[in-house]
Amino acid sequence: MKNFGIMFGKEIKEFLRTYKVFVVPGLFLLFGFTSPIITKVLPSLLSSLAEEINFVLPEMTWVDSYGQFFKNLNQMGILAIILTTMGTIAEERNRGISQLVLTKPVPRTSYVLAKYAANFLPIAFTTVLAFFATWFYTDVLFPDTVFLNGLGATGVYIAYLAVILALVILASAMTKSAIAAGGLTVLGLIILNLLPLFSKALSKYSPAVLADYIYQVAGGTAASGDVWGAIACAAGTVIILLTTASLVFSRKEL
Amino acid sequence: MEYVIQTNDLCRLFGSVKAVNNLNLNVPKGSVYGFLGPNGAGKTTTIKILLGLPKPSSGTITVLDQPAPSKNYLHRIGFLPDVPNFYPWMRGDEFLTFAGRLFAIPERELAKRRDELLEITGLKGVKTKIGGYSRGMKQRLGLAQALINNPEVVFMDEPTSALDPIGRKEILETISLISERCTVFFSTHILTDVERVCNRVGILNHGELIREESLADLQQDYASNAFRLGVIGDPAPFVQELRTKAWIEDIQADNDTLLLTAFDIQAAQREIPMLLSKHRLGLNKLEQVEMTLEDIFVRLVKQ
Numbered sequence: 001m002k003n004f005g006i007m008f009g010k011e012i013k014e015f016l017r018t019y020k021v022f023v024v025p026g027l028f029l030l031f032g033f034t035s036p037i038i039t040k041v042l043p044s045l046l047s048s049l050a051e052e053i054n055f056v057l058p059e060m061t062w063v064d065s066y067g068q069f070f071k072n073l074n075q076m077g078i079l080a081i082i083l084t085t086m087g088t089i090a091e092e093r094n095r096g097i098s099q100l101v102l103t104k105p106v107p108r109t110s111y112v113l114a115k116y117a118a119n120f121l122p123i124a125f126t127t128v129l130a131f132f133a134t135w136f137y138t139d140v141l142f143p144d145t146v147f148l149n150g151l152g153a154t155g156v157y158i159a160y161l162a163v164i165l166a167l168v169i170l171a172s173a174m175t176k177s178a179i180a181a182g183g184l185t186v187l188g189l190i191i192l193n194l195l196p197l198f199s200k201a202l203s204k205y206s207p208a209v210l211a212d213y214i215y216q217v218a219g220g221t222a223a224s225g226d227v228w229g230a231i232a233c234a235a236g237t238v239i240i241l242l243t244t245a246s247l248v249f250s251r252k253e254l
Numbered sequence: 255m256e257y258v259i260q261t262n263d264l265c266r267l268f269g270s271v272k273a274v275n276n277l278n279l280n281v282p283k284g285s286v287y288g289f290l291g292p293n294g295a296g297k298t299t300t301i302k303i304l305l306g307l308p309k310p311s312s313g314t315i316t317v318l319d320q321p322a323p324s325k326n327y328l329h330r331i332g333f334l335p336d337v338p339n340f341y342p343w344m345r346g347d348e349f350l351t352f353a354g355r356l357f358a359i360p361e362r363e364l365a366k367r368r369d370e371l372l373e374i375t376g377l378k379g380v381k382t383k384i385g386g387y388s389r390g391m392k393q394r395l396g397l398a399q400a401l402i403n404n405p406e407v408v409f410m411d412e413p414t415s416a417l418d419p420i421g422r423k424e425i426l427e428t429i430s431l432i433s434e435r436c437t438v439f440f441s442t443h444i445l446t447d448v449e450r451v452c453n454r455v456g457i458l459n460h461g462e463l464i465r466e467e468s469l470a471d472l473q474q475d476y477a478s479n480a481f482r483l484g485v486i487g488d489p490a491p492f493v494q495e496l497r498t499k500a501w502i503e504d505i506q507a508d509n510d511t512l513l514l515t516a517f518d519i520q521a522a523q524r525e526i527p528m529l530l531s532k533h534r535l536g537l538n539k540l541e542q543v544e545m546t547l548e549d550i551f552v553r554l555v556k557q
Contacts (some may be wrong), residue, residue: 254302
């Protein structure tokens with residue numbers, strides 16, 4: 001792990017000084033602010049758009065507001081994360097920058113782990129900030145909002161994010177092209193989502209089911225044993241993915 | 255002689271192609287070693303192997319008394335790739351600070367060294383981000399980062415090939431300057447650059463080292479047995495007969511000027527006048543020539 005700190009510092013600076021600082025945090029904060037408002041106005045919006053059709057919508061609650069927020073993060077948020085991080089190793093290798101850095105005393109494991117940590121931490125931090133925004137507006141717009149449910153769901157989302165990001169890092173370490181890395185990540189995500197179909201244990205604990213647990217935790221209906229089990233499996237998956245990424249990258253010719 | 259780089263029967267295969275073939279390099283300490291070869295000869299592959307980027311298929315390497323591939327000597331070397339690329343969002347001084355910290359250079363010393371290198375490479379006071387640098391500026395920054403740790407050996411992969419004449423001159427001057435304090439291993443196909451700064455050469459062709467010695471010795475070897483003849487008359491029959499002689503090594507004809515290389519210099523000196531007379535040719539020039547590195551290189555590669 002020699003020089004991890006210096007590589008991590010460099011990556012954080014890169015995050016703060018390039019477009020990356022605007023894309024994911026901007027998008028997450030936008031979802032944080034707008035999700036409760038959209039949830040609140042959606043029924044009246046739909047009614048006013050098509051007055052001749054009689055919509056019967058259940059009354060929206062704080063659970064729907066949280067649900068809307070996490071649905072946005074799970075779709076557009078994940079897509080934005082993949083797009084902004086898929087080239088993190090592949091592009092540097094392709095452009096020869098990694099060659100310049102790795103002929104200095106930087107172990108490849110430090111290089112890979114610094115990439116992961118420096119991409120994960122700002123996004124996790126932004127997710128928490130965005131949740132606070134959503135919680136604030138949800139509390140203003142809906143009665144009886146439960147803060148802890150939302151915070152718990154944010155934690156589950158961050159665990160899910162950790163797995164996705166580890167997958168992107170592995171894909172990026174495997175190829176020399178950002179687009180190929182993006183494609184590999186999507187393939188990995190498909191495989192990850194198919195895993196719960198193969199056994200009962202996987203349907204409870206595989207990282208992909210975290211995406212479902214987010215909504216259950218937000219609504220207060222999740223079985224905490226299953227959620228903690230899935231988080232532990234997610235942690236194990238992250239370790240396996242990052243170890244594989246380090247090994248794969250160590251064998252790559254620069 | 256103390257060597258800082260040695261390879262023994264180094265091979266690197268790409269499928270069935272031998273990019274590097276039984277390479278035995280000996281780079282003396284303090285030398286400016288020109289690693290010459292045509293495009294595709296295996297120069298870049300060799301440098302990358304020496305830096306531990308790919309592993310060799312077979313053979314052994316020693317760099318600064320450390321067996322390679324190993325990371326034990328990385329803090330004692332510097333590397334300038336052929337087209338150095340950097341983080342475009344950084345400034346040049348920031349990249350040097352980043353590189354210096356990777357070598358764990360104390361901050362005060364690092365600041366001093368960084369300023370000195372920026373001064374030497376003409377980048378002092380440049381506040382533009384690296385993304386806005388010209389190719390020559392990137393090359394100079396590449397050179398500065400290769401020197402930030404006061405390396406004992408600097409590897410340079412074709413450092414001047416992409417530069418204009420002014421950029422080349424600046425880089426070569428800097429190489430001359432740094433050669434006083436470290437060994438420079440410098441790959442190129444630009445022979446005039448080698449003649450200007452190197453004192454030892456290794457010539458590589460199809461992955462094989464075909465010659466390795468000091469530049470002076472190489473030029474001496476080839477200077478002693480080469481003649482330039484200016485003849486009056488048709489030289490074709492003369493050339494035809496010369497080719498049958500056991501003492502002739504090579505003949506290059508350019509109209510009425512011939513460049514002869516002989517295995518046996520005495521035999522050549524004795525027989526050439528007789529043959530000229532026999533073919534009734536006049537003579538307007540006969541001189542022993544010092545061959546340029548380009549002449550030597552072309553001959554060695556052709557052989």
